[in-house]
Each structure stands twice: as structure tokens, then as C-alpha cells.
Amino acid sequence: MITLTQSTPDDRLATLEARLARVEDELAIHRLLTSYGPLVDAGRAEEVADVWTEDGVYDVDGAYLDGRAQIIEMVQGSTHQGFINNGSAHINAPAHIEVDGDSAIAVCHSLLVLDRDGFKIERATAHHLQLVRVEGSWKVRRRTSRLLNGSQRARDLLAAGATGRPA
Amino acid sequence: MITLTQSTPDDRLATLEARLARVEDELAIHRLLTSYGPLVDAGRAEEVADVWTEDGVYDVDGAYLDGRAQIIEMVQGSTHQGFINNGSAHINAPAHIEVDGDSAIAVCHSLLVLDRDGFKIERATAHHLQLVRVEGSWKVRRRTSRLLNGSQRARDLLAAGATGRPA
Amino acid sequence: MITLTQSTPDDRLATLEARLARVEDELAIHRLLTSYGPLVDAGRAEEVADVWTEDGVYDVDGAYLDGRAQIIEMVQGSTHQGFINNGSAHINAPAHIEVDGDSAIAVCHSLLVLDRDGFKIERATAHHLQLVRVEGSWKVRRRTSRLLNGSQRARDLLAAGATGRPA
Numbered sequence: 001m002i003t004l005t006q007s008t009p010d011d012r013l014a015t016l017e018a019r020l021a022r023v024e025d026e027l028a029i030h031r032l033l034t035s036y037g038p039l040v041d042a043g044r045a046e047e048v049a050d051v052w053t054e055d056g057v058y059d060v061d062g063a064y065l066d067g068r069a070q071i072i073e074m075v076q077g078s079t080h081q082g083f084i085n086n087g088s089a090h091i092n093a094p095a096h097i098e099v100d101g102d103s104a105i106a107v108c109h110s111l112l113v114l115d116r117d118g119f120k121i122e123r124a125t126a127h128h129l130q131l132v133r134v135e136g137s138w139k140v141r142r143r144t145s146r147l148l149n150g151s152q153r154a155r156d157l158l159a160a161g162a163t164g165r166p167a
Numbered sequence: 168m169i170t171l172t173q174s175t176p177d178d179r180l181a182t183l184e185a186r187l188a189r190v191e192d193e194l195a196i197h198r199l200l201t202s203y204g205p206l207v208d209a210g211r212a213e214e215v216a217d218v219w220t221e222d223g224v225y226d227v228d229g230a231y232l233d234g235r236a237q238i239i240e241m242v243q244g245s246t247h248q249g250f251i252n253n254g255s256a257h258i259n260a261p262a263h264i265e266v267d268g269d270s271a272i273a274v275c276h277s278l279l280v281l282d283r284d285g286f287k288i289e290r291a292t293a294h295h296l297q298l299v300r301v302e303g304s305w306k307v308r309r310r311t312s313r314l315l316n317g318s319q320r321a322r323d324l325l326a327a328g329a330t331g332r333p334a
Numbered sequence: 335m336i337t338l339t340q341s342t343p344d345d346r347l348a349t350l351e352a353r354l355a356r357v358e359d360e361l362a363i364h365r366l367l368t369s370y371g372p373l374v375d376a377g378r379a380e381e382v383a384d385v386w387t388e389d390g391v392y393d394v395d396g397a398y399l400d401g402r403a404q405i406i407e408m409v410q411g412s413t414h415q416g417f418i419n420n421g422s423a424h425i426n427a428p429a430h431i432e433v434d435g436d437s438a439i440a441v442c443h444s445l446l447v448l449d450r451d452g453f454k455i456e457r458a459t460a461h462h463l464q465l466v467r468v469e470g471s472w473k474v475r476r477r478t479s480r481l482l483n484g485s486q487r488a489r490d491l492l493a494a495g496a497t498g499r500p501a
Binding site (some may be wrong): 009012013016019020023026091093094095096097098107108109111120121122123124125126147148149150155156158159161162163 | 343344347350351354357358361364365368369371372373375376377378381418419420421422423424425426427428429445447449452453454455
């Protein structure tokens with residue numbers, strides 16, 4: 001944030017361009033992550049899968065989804081369709097995002113709220129995300145998610161994400 | 168994000184100015200939308216209405232509020248006052264925002280949490296927002312909100328918002 | 335956002351640098367605040383305390399924590415350890431942040447969701463935050479938090495934060 005008085009205009013332009021690109025990356029990842037909840041509750045299976053890379057992984061309690069086809073299958077499956085046909089809100093808390101060049105680490109909590117004769121919290125989950133830039137677009141390479149039921153694994157995911165480390 | 172080596176300093180300045188203005192717009196909308204929950208739970212009726220344009224619309228289950236006066240009336244009305252006098256938290260999830268010049272589309276979920284002998288989720292809602300820049304400030308022109316009870320309308324709002332389309 | 339045509343390249347660079355620094359500050363505060371929930375649910379007491387300044391205050395219902403040592407003690411204490419060993423999600427809604435030079439005001443809601451034979455909302459809370467820049471890093475100087483149970487104090491915190499005023 002310190003501009004040396006002897007910097008040339010070219011140096012200052014190059015510094016600004018690099019800093020602004022870093023800011024744009026963080027906001028692009030924020031836009032990607034905030035699209036997930038709306039898309040999954042809308043049942044838009046292909047757009048949900050497109051949040052991930054082609055070979056993206058969603059590693060969650062009870063399922064290990066490997067690649068977009070399996071993510072599409074999850075959204076179209078009877079469990080998820082039951083949720084959204086009865087009333088479902090995937091509430092994602094704002095993510096903590098740390099960008100490092102063409103990759104990034106993010107972490108957030110989510111609540112799955114279902115309409116079951118009144119809205120109830122079905123799950124509270126910790127999410128650790130590894131993201132990469134692919135052909136100019138940010139995508140999730142791996143989302144690792146564990147129920148916040150006191151397990152050490154869920155707590156490790158939160159700690160790793162909040163300090164910018166891999167899961 | 169590619170800077171052609173033959174760009175003049177003037178070109179590079181103009182590009183930076185346009186990109187930074189786009190970033191500032193997204194953050195200004197984020198600040199506007201994150202002010203809503205605190206203001207409405209504080210009961211600040213005029214500041215809540217000021218989130219909208221003069222002719223702004225809040226189209227929600229059971230009410231079609233047309234213009235700031237009707238929004239003020241809702242905040243001052245007995246239902247909302249009952250909520251906030253007993254304990255109320257309008258929790259808005261982080262919005263997905265897509266800016267296009269002087270207008271923007273946003274989408275988010277919210278939870279209305281009320282203190283009813285313990286905190287309970289009264290409503291989980293899908294929100295689609297159309298925003299415009301008015302005299303340099305971003306305002307909501309239309310907020311369309313539907314309960315996430317399995318209705319197709321709520322799901323359509325989420326899908327439209329997450330892909331930057333009108334409601 | 336208006337660039338006078340007679341501005342020199344040096345003026346335009348200086349304006350861009352100042353505007354970009356303001357954006358970076360807002361995102362840095364957003365990263366700080368989004369680290370809190372994951373860190374506190376992970377039980378990382380020292381990293382939680384490091385969200386505050388050395389002499390930071392956490393003024394919350396039933397406790398007035400004065401300085402990092404007392405914040406560490408709270409995280410390591412039996413109440414908080416009971417929460418995280420059974421399953422705990424400190425869900426923070428996205429903060430409204432207003433930066434003014436080397437200080438800032440933020441406001442947000444939070445939900446404390448605990449696993450008690452199913453996930454239940456234990457508390458819905460209003461938070462007002464005063465932040466300062468210390469040696470180049472943003473820290474919380476004071477977080478004032480009150481249960482959203484209808485009290486005037488909680489509503490005042492929300493109104494003050496949403497309009498960028500001290501608590």
C-alpha cells in the first residue's frame with residue numbers, strides 16, 4: 001500500500017493491475033459460491049455441477065461424488081428432489097476466501113433448512129473448498145463437507161480453511 | 168486481465184478505472200443489501216424504505232408493497248412491531264450479485280428467526296432483486312420474495328437470480 | 335467516479351490507488367470477520383483472540399471479555415468446549431462494513447446453532463463491531479453483542495452499525 005515516490009507511472013500501473021486482479025478474483029469466487037445455494041434449491045442440476053471443475057469432487061458425509069455427472073445425479077436424485085419439492089433452503093454463510101495466484105482456499109458453514117410442518121434445521125455443516133482458475137473462470141475442484149456434530153474432522157476442515165491450508 | 172504491451176498508459180488507466188468502478192458497484196450493492204436485515208430488525212422504517220427507489224416494489228407472499236410509503240407502513244405495522252418487540256432476526260444469506268452498467272440482479276435466501284419461547288425459524292424465503300443506480304446510489308427497484316415451501320415460483324426466482332435474469 | 339479530462343496521469347494514478355486501497359480494506363475486514371465462525375467452532379482459541387486487537391473487548395450478554403487472554407479463556411472454557419464437542423455452528427450473516435480511513439464500523443446478525451438431539455437455534459444475536467488498522471492489519475477493537483429478544487439495546491446496536499455510528 002506504500003507507493004515509493006520514485007516509482008515510474010509504468011510501475012504504478014503494473015502494481016495497480018495486479019492488485020485489482022486479486023480483488024476481482026476474490027469477488028468472482030464470492031459470486032461462484034453464492035450461486036450454489038440458489039441453484040441447488042432451484043434444482044438446476046447442470047448449473048450446480050458447473051460450479052465444479054470437470055473432474056471436481058464433492059466429498060460429503062455419506063457420499064463421495066466424483067465428477068460433474070455424479071453431482072448432477074445427486075441433484076436429480078429422489079432425496080434432493082424430495083427436499084426441494086417440499087421446501088428447502090441451503091443457507092451458506094459468507095465464505096472466508098484466500099486467493100493464491102490461480103488457486104484458492106475457502107471455508108464456510110451451511111444450514112440445510114427444510115419445511116417439515118414448519119422450517120427445521122436438518123443439518124449444520126462445515127465446508128472446505130479448494131478452487132482453481134480454469135480457462136479464466138474460477139471453479140471448485142474439491143468441496144469437503146462434514147456435519148458439525150462434534151467430530152474432529154469437521155473442526156479440522158474449519159481450521160484448515162480459516163488459515164488457508166488444504167483439507 | 169491481459170495487458171497488451173502496446174497499450175498506452177492512457178488506455179491502461181481507462182481500463183483500470185472501468186474495472187475498479189465495476190468492483191466498487193458490486194461492493195456498494197453488497198453494503199446496501201447487508202443493511203436491510205439490521206435496519207428492519209431495528210425498526211428503522213424510513214431507512215428500510217430508503218433501500219428501495221422512490222417507486223420501489225416489495226412483492227412478497229401476502230403483500231404487494233408499492234412505493235416507500237407502503238414499506239414504511241409495513242415496518243411500523245403491528246405484525247412487524249410484534250416480531251421486533253418479542254425478538255426477531257432477519258438473517259440474509261450473502262447475495263449473488265451481477266452488475267450490468269447502471270442496473271443489477273441479485274439473489275439470496277433469508278431466514279426469519281423469531282423468539283417464541285426459544286428461537287424458531289418462522290420463514291425461509293427466496294429473494295430476487297432488481298437494482299438500479301439512482302443519482303449515483305444503488306437502490307432496489309423490485310424485491311420479489313416467495314416462501315421456500317416447494318412452490319415453483321420460489322424456485323424460479325432462485326434460478327433467475329443465480330443466472331442474472333429478470334424475475 | 336468522474337474523471338476530469340484535464341486530470342494528469344499522476345492524478346489519475348493517485349485516485350486509483352486511493353480507491354483501490356479502500357476496496358482492499360473492505361475485503362480484508364470481510365476476510366477477518368468470516369474467519370471468526372470457523373475458528374471459534376474449530377476451538378482455535380489463539381487464532382480467535384487474534385481477530386481482536388491486543389486490548390480488544392468482547393462485550394456480550396453475561397460476559398465482558400477484556401483483552402485477548404480473556405477471549406482465549408472463553409474459547410477454552412467448559413461452556414464453549416461443551417458446545418463444540420457436541421456440535422456447534424456459529425453462523426454469521428454477511429456484515430455491513432463502513433470503512434473510514436484507519437477505522438471501520440461493521441454490523442451483523444449471528445445464529446448459534448447447537449446439536450441437541452437435532453440442530454436447534456440456541457441464540458440469535460446482534461453484533462456491532464469497531465475495527466482499527468494495526469500495523470497494516472485490520473482487527474476488532476470492540477465487539478458488542480446482545481441477544482435479539484426484543485431488548486432496545488440489541489436494536490440500538492443494529493441501527494448504529496447499519497448507519498456507521500459507534501455503539
